[in-house]
Amino acid sequence: MLDAARLRADFPLLQRLENGRRLVYLDNAATTQKPEAVLSAILDYYHSTNANVHRGAYGLAIRATEAYEAARERVAGYLNAWATEGVVFTRGTTEAINLVAGAYGRATVRAGDTVVVTAMDHHSNLVPWQILCQEKGATLRMVEITEDGRIDLSDFGLALERNPKIVAFPYVSNALGTVNPAAQLARLSHAVGAVVVVDGAQSTPHLKVDVQELDCDFYALSGHKMLGPMGSGALIAKPQLLETMPPYHGGGEMISKVWDDHSTYNKIPHKFEAGTPNVEGAVGLAAAIDYLARLGPDRIAEHEQALARAAIERLAQIEGVTVYGPRGPRDHRAGVVSFTYGDIHPHDIATILDQDGICIRAGHHCTQPLMRRLNVAATARASFYLYNDLEDVDALAGSLVKAGALFGYVPA
Ligand code: C6P
Numbered sequence: 001m002l003d004a005a006r007l008r009a010d011f012p013l014l015q016r017l018e019n020g021r022r023l024v025y026l027d028n029a030a031t032t033q034k035p036e037a038v039l040s041a042i043l044d045y046y047h048s049t050n051a052n053v054h055r056g057a058y059g060l061a062i063r064a065t066e067a068y069e070a071a072r073e074r075v076a077g078y079l080n081a082w083a084t085e086g087v088v089f090t091r092g093t094t095e096a097i098n099l100v101a102g103a104y105g106r107a108t109v110r111a112g113d114t115v116v117v118t119a120m121d122h123h124s125n126l127v128p129w130q131i132l133c134q135e136k137g138a139t140l141r142m143v144e145i146t147e148d149g150r151i152d153l154s155d156f157g158l159a160l161e162r163n164p165k166i167v168a169f170p171y172v173s174n175a176l177g178t179v180n181p182a183a184q185l186a187r188l189s190h191a192v193g194a195v196v197v198v199d200g201a202q203s204t205p206h207l208k209v210d211v212q213e214l215d216c217d218f219y220a221l222s223g224h225k226m227l228g229p230m231g232s233g234a235l236i237a238k239p240q241l242l243e244t245m246p247p248y249h250g251g252g253e254m255i256s257k258v259w260d261d262h263s264t265y266n267k268i269p270h271k272f273e274a275g276t277p278n279v280e281g282a283v284g285l286a287a288a289i290d291y292l293a294r295l296g297p298d299r300i301a302e303h304e305q306a307l308a309r310a311a312i313e314r315l316a317q318i319e320g321v322t323v324y325g326p327r328g329p330r331d332h333r334a335g336v337v338s339f340t341y342g343d344i345h346p347h348d349i350a351t352i353l354d355q356d357g358i359c360i361r362a363g364h365h366c367t368q369p370l371m372r373r374l375n376v377a378a379t380a381r382a383s384f385y386l387y388n389d390l391e392d393v394d395a396l397a398g399s400l401v402k403a404g405a406l407f408g409y410v411p412a
Helices: 004-008 036-048 059-079 093-108 127-136 153-160 182-191 239-244 279-295 297-316 346-355 368-374 390-406
Strands: 087-090 114-118 139-143 166-170 195-199 218-222 233-237 255-258 263-265 321-324 336-341 361-363 379-383
Touching: 036 279, 059 087, 059 233, 059 279, 087 093, 093 127, 093 166, 093 195, 093 218, 093 233, 114 127, 114 153, 127 139, 139 153, 153 182, 166 182, 182 195, 233 239, 233 279, 279 297, 297 321, 297 336, 297 390, 336 390, 346 361, 346 379, 346 390
Parallel strands: 114 139, 114 166, 166 195, 195 218
Antiparallel strands: 087 233, 218 233, 255 263, 321 336, 336 379, 361 379
């Protein structure tokens, strides 16, 4: 396992006490804390380099542009993108998927076509496709999940019989922790001629991702879930697809020539980056990637999976607790543990844990169709990252037992 105690020292916020207790931050699927290296990269950018990018002819503006474009290369390298110009900076996964639905989807999906999503998709990888299908008169086909929270491969096969134009799915479920067989799903989808969109919000921070090996067509990620700043993220796409797509947003920098009544557009990726971009976000994301690359994504995955297994074992010993998501092989679940405790409302659980300095998320996790299939309105969710350790698992289990006692589940 990683030396989490040493890593914690890199994160200023994790040095703070919460309600007088050691801060146990277990809401990493929502957003992660930021190491000093990321914070100082942002500060350093503003201290030494800040100017608008791709616009100025003076030295400072050129250096700002270089920093921005170096960040793009860093993202491309970390995910083995098809080409650096296939990396479009966005505000995060949500904007990246909306870009694909709004530009690629709008241009290619017609009435009567099918778009495939899954019942475990986050609203960000569902609602944009709903909007597109409603606008076009296309069918949205939702693939069911198995009892233990995996994509039902036989239903996936049935959905593909409709020869969908687009197939979208999450690599890792934010609500269940399921690691989906993304390369297999992409292969099956390509065999029927579909374009594949992978929601990588929860995979990029936690797994080694190689988009070329995955062989998807579009891959979306959020910087803030991988130690980077809020409002940073990217769409990684096959450049030939980006070339054929109409623009998404109109404005500065995405144009080549503007006439009174029409415009021609800039080359990719700039065609999709209208307006002043989030340069500090890109610079911070590059610093985050440096940090993750130093540790190694495989070691990070192993560390989190070990913590999730330990947490599931501890929670299984508490009568009344139900853990959702896959059991089976260890690499089928990331460091996310979603659970309910009898009829205690997940919000009550989160509030009680908070008193012990433990941060978890409670709610539907922006996956309402999934919650319906689990027959719950909400779950409590602990999600681990590289700076968590077994002490955090102990704290979670201990505080849950206390919550149970308060609600009459176990003797006080
Ligand atoms: N999930 C969670 O607590 P943005 O907000 O654009 O950075 O990411 C959206 C998103 C898309 N897909 C998946 C699988 C996600 O988990 C998320 C964000 C957070 O689970 C906030 S709802």
